[in-house]
Amino acid sequence: MDSFELQLSTDIVFGKGVEKLVGKKVRQFGGSKVLLVYGGGSVKRSGLYDTVIEAFKEEGIEYVDFGGVKPNPSLSKAREGIELARKEGVDFLVAIGGASSIDTAKGIGLGLANPDKDIWKDFYIAKEVPTRSVPLGTIHTISAAGSEQSTSSVLKDEENNRKSGINTQVNRPVFALLNPELTYTVPAYQTAAGATDIIAHVVERYFYPADTYLGDGFSETMIKCVLKYAPIAIAQPDDYESHAELMIAGCYAHCDLNAIGRKNAAMDGSCHALERQMGGLFDTTHGAGLAILMPAWIEYTAEHMEDPGQQYKFAVNVFGVEPDENDKMGVIKEGVRRFREWLKGIGMPVTFSDMGLSKDDVMRLWEANAPKNGATQGKMFPLTDKDYLGIYLSVL
DSSP states (O other): OOOOOOOOOOEEEESTTGGGGHHHHHHHTTOSEEEEEOOSTHHHHTTHHHHHHHHHHHTTOEEEEEOOOOSSOBHHHHHHHHHHHHHHTOOEEEEEESHHHHHHHHHHHHHHHOTTSOIIIIIIITOOOOSOOOOEEEEEOSSSSOTTTOSEEEEEETTTTEEEEEEOGGGSOSEEEEOGGGGTTSOHHHHHHHHHHHHHHHHHHHTSSOOOHHHHHHHHHHHHHHHHHHHHHHHOTTOHHHHHHHHHHHHHHTSSGGGTTSGGGOOOOHHHHHHTTHHHHHOOOHHHHHHHHHHHHHHHHHHHOSOOHHHHHHHHHTTOOOOOTTOHHHHHHHHHHHHHHHHHHTTOOOSTGGGTOOHHHHHHHHHHHSOOTTOOBOSSSOBOHHHHHHHHHHTO
8 A cells, every 4th residue: 555645625515405505605615706607508497596696695795607618618718717707806716517617617716816827838738736726616516527526627728629637736626515406407418428437537546556455445336336326317317316326426536535545646547548638629528438448448458467457356346247367358358348338328439439430530539649759648557659549449
């Protein structure tokens, strides 16, 4: 087991009706004027927007409306929010929705708190680690990226079709209000893509090299939770228990808890790196891209490693494949097969062609995304540009 440092600072409030507490929470954490960040009309059609505004009024919280955030959140939208927040004298951010709204709000917070910096050039690209941001609270409406408790933020530079992210403790929201009922109206495809993203966040920690029984146990149980409850939530959109299980799994999949025992609670990062520019190039859904690439990465690395012990453990402990120490690759391949069957069962693609991408598209992805100049990606099995190509072509 490695030495590690872990900070979990988000105030999680979970259950029915907790969105009504947003005004009290903003006040508790020192806010007086909020930039309210959200996406499309569903927030208003559902009545959630009115609930939030009423909660602000009850606490005497001023607010500035900032809607229109789209999937694959854009740098330009974040910059627009920074300009508006500065003009209005905002001292707090509240994001309603999923990762797009929350990641946009995180970018706004960094820009607002660091007026001498360019958020893209200095933070998202140069990876300079900021030490301050404007406090952010969230009301989550989809079980997916775990942005409500993570240090991550990803934005897309639309001019160059490039996505980039930054991880920093100041990105972690100060509170998150989680009501599973708010996820009932999420389309089945998005619920499935969100469930896949949850699994990917766990996989990225599970396959970071270390020997940690408790960390592995957390990871295996979290993945099995998603495997059990995602199909139920998709088939029964108003089933509280399945949506509750998915929501709390998503919340804790990306906060580093399941990476305990791994150096600095680290992620391998390979699956997300393989997918990173897909949304930028083709405007695809993040979780759907991960559905194609996760199983492929697990199988490819197992085939090229001297001891694919973690892939073997994954197949046995998560997908229930009968152990066979004399045929580890057979066990791993069966685990990958079961993984893909589960993904297909919830409506996810498992090849690029399932997503409508051609070989030319995949080659564009490789050219835009693969490591350059001898660099590698990942810790368990450092991927070269040739490894990227091998993985991509294996699921063409």
